[in-house]
Amino acid sequence: MQTATEPLALSGGRPVRERPLPYGRHTIDEDDIRAVVAVLRSDWLTTGPAVTDFEDAVAARLGVRFAIAFSSGTAALHAAAFAAGLGPGDEAITTPLTFSATANCLLYQGATPRFADIRPSDLTIDPDRVAAAITPRTRAILPVDYAGHPADLDALRALADRHHLVLIEDAAHALGATSRGRPVGSLADITIFSFHPVKHVAAGEGGMAVTNDPTLASRLRRFRTHGIVYGVDEREPWRYDLVELGFNYRISDLNCALGLSQLAKLDSSLARRRAIAAAYHEAFASLPWLTLPRERPGMASAWHLYALRLNLETLRVDRAEIFRALRAEGIGVQVHYLPVHLLRLYRHRFGYRAGAFPLAEAAYERLLSLPIFPGMSDDDVADVITAVTKVLRAYGR
Numbered sequence: 001m002q003t004a005t006e007p008l009a010l011s012g013g014r015p016v017r018e019r020p021l022p023y024g025r026h027t028i029d030e031d032d033i034r035a036v037v038a039v040l041r042s043d044w045l046t047t048g049p050a051v052t053d054f055e056d057a058v059a060a061r062l063g064v065r066f067a068i069a070f071s072s073g074t075a076a077l078h079a080a081a082f083a084a085g086l087g088p089g090d091e092a093i094t095t096p097l098t099f100s101a102t103a104n105c106l107l108y109q110g111a112t113p114r115f116a117d118i119r120p121s122d123l124t125i126d127p128d129r130v131a132a133a134i135t136p137r138t139r140a141i142l143p144v145d146y147a148g149h150p151a152d153l154d155a156l157r158a159l160a161d162r163h164h165l166v167l168i169e170d171a172a173h174a175l176g177a178t179s180r181g182r183p184v185g186s187l188a189d190i191t192i193f194s195f196h197p198v199k200h201v202a203a204g205e206g207g208m209a210v211t212n213d214p215t216l217a218s219r220l221r222r223f224r225t226h227g228i229v230y231g232v233d234e235r236e237p238w239r240y241d242l243v244e245l246g247f248n249y250r251i252s253d254l255n256c257a258l259g260l261s262q263l264a265k266l267d268s269s270l271a272r273r274r275a276i277a278a279a280y281h282e283a284f285a286s287l288p289w290l291t292l293p294r295e296r297p298g299m300a301s302a303w304h305l306y307a308l309r310l311n312l313e314t315l316r317v318d319r320a321e322i323f324r325a326l327r328a329e330g331i332g333v334q335v336h337y338l339p340v341h342l343l344r345l346y347r348h349r350f351g352y353r354a355g356a357f358p359l360a361e362a363a364y365e366r367l368l369s370l371p372i373f374p375g376m377s378d379d380d381v382a383d384v385i386t387a388v389t390k391v392l393r394a395y396g397r
């Protein structure tokens with residue numbers, strides 16, 4: 001193992017790792033492969049029994065009445081915006097520090113995204129700033145459980161109730177997270193999850209929307225299949241009707257069989273993520289160059305990301321240089337996320353400029369996501385710790 005004083009790989013030194021470590025990766029075992037092969041041998045490829053089994057398993061796990069699977073988390077978000085009745089003239093308030101899909105789902109429906117800045121403590125949307133952003137046109141609040149840490153659902157729930165708003169939670173990062181002992185998924189009107197391979201449960205592609213409200217559930221389900229309702233006339237069993245404009249957002253049995261098999265391992269993969277986060281905490285706690293991600297009291301993060309912030313005042317270089325140096329050491333760091341309001345589409349359409357959401361922008365300048373995924377070995381974790389320490393020592397003031 002290297003010591004932390006060797007020359008940086010960026011300056012021609014030996015990298016900590018020869019084989020680069022990604023920031024996230026799925027883990028597929030023989031059970032997963034058998035589950036998918038079994039579907040290939042069955043009568044169903046697309047909507048068959050595996051879809052319902054996966055939906056039932058997610059609903060049972062989260063303690064919610066309805067779970068509706070989609071072809072992606074983005075499709076589930078779009079369906080949630082539809083089910084909430086959002087349309088032209090309506091506004092919904094979301095966080096700028098998220099993947100663009102969160103806000104895009106509002107644009108799909110012709111609604112207007114409004115942003116409220118984050119709380120620096122956990123990088124989720126600040127309920128006080130949400131309150132200040134509510135207008136007579138506001139119809140929904142769309143928080144994101146950034147990195148897997150639950151947003152302040154209690155405060156947001158109270159705001160939503162007071163102003164009669166729909167609470168849609170983007171929990172793409174947060175399957176398995178809890179807030180004061182209650183699972184994420186049971187707290188908002190609609191919660192969505194993603195089963196993209198870097199997320200907690202890999203289904204290839206896939207998403208899920210969960211709710212306890214039967215009306216929202218039937219709208220979500222209908223939106224997935226073009227807006228069609230079946231069984232409209234007993235005497236004409238072939239007859240269906242198209243009652244709203246939906247999409248083909250179905251997910252296949254192949255994806256759901258994989259998702260179901262992966263879900264069975266959620267607890268062990270959450271435990272592994274938590275152990276990796278704990279190892280980073282312990283190794284980095286005394287370094288002056290970093291602000292580490294922390295769970296608020298009563299919150300259990302699902303640790304989708306380990307997103308630390310550089311204390312730039314204590315470093316001689318910016319985040320880009322640290323990023324390059326760590327990549328050169330073989331550590332696949334990432335940045336989550338470019339603030340949505342500064343992406344070209346949003347700048348052009350809504351006139352946003354730098355400085356509009358200063359806390360999200362300041363976080364963005366400093367954020368760096370370290371590798372964290374269940375398949376990381378203890379040696380992989382040690383490599384990350386060695387490389388981060390080595391690079392920061394070299395650039396620290």
Ligand SMILES: *Cc1c(COP(=O)(O)O)cnc(C)c1O
Nearest residue numbers: 072073074099101172194195196
């Ligand atoms: C991954 C992700 C999505 C979209 O999920 P897909 O399944 O990739 O469509 C939405 N929001 C957030 C915050 C995400 O990280």
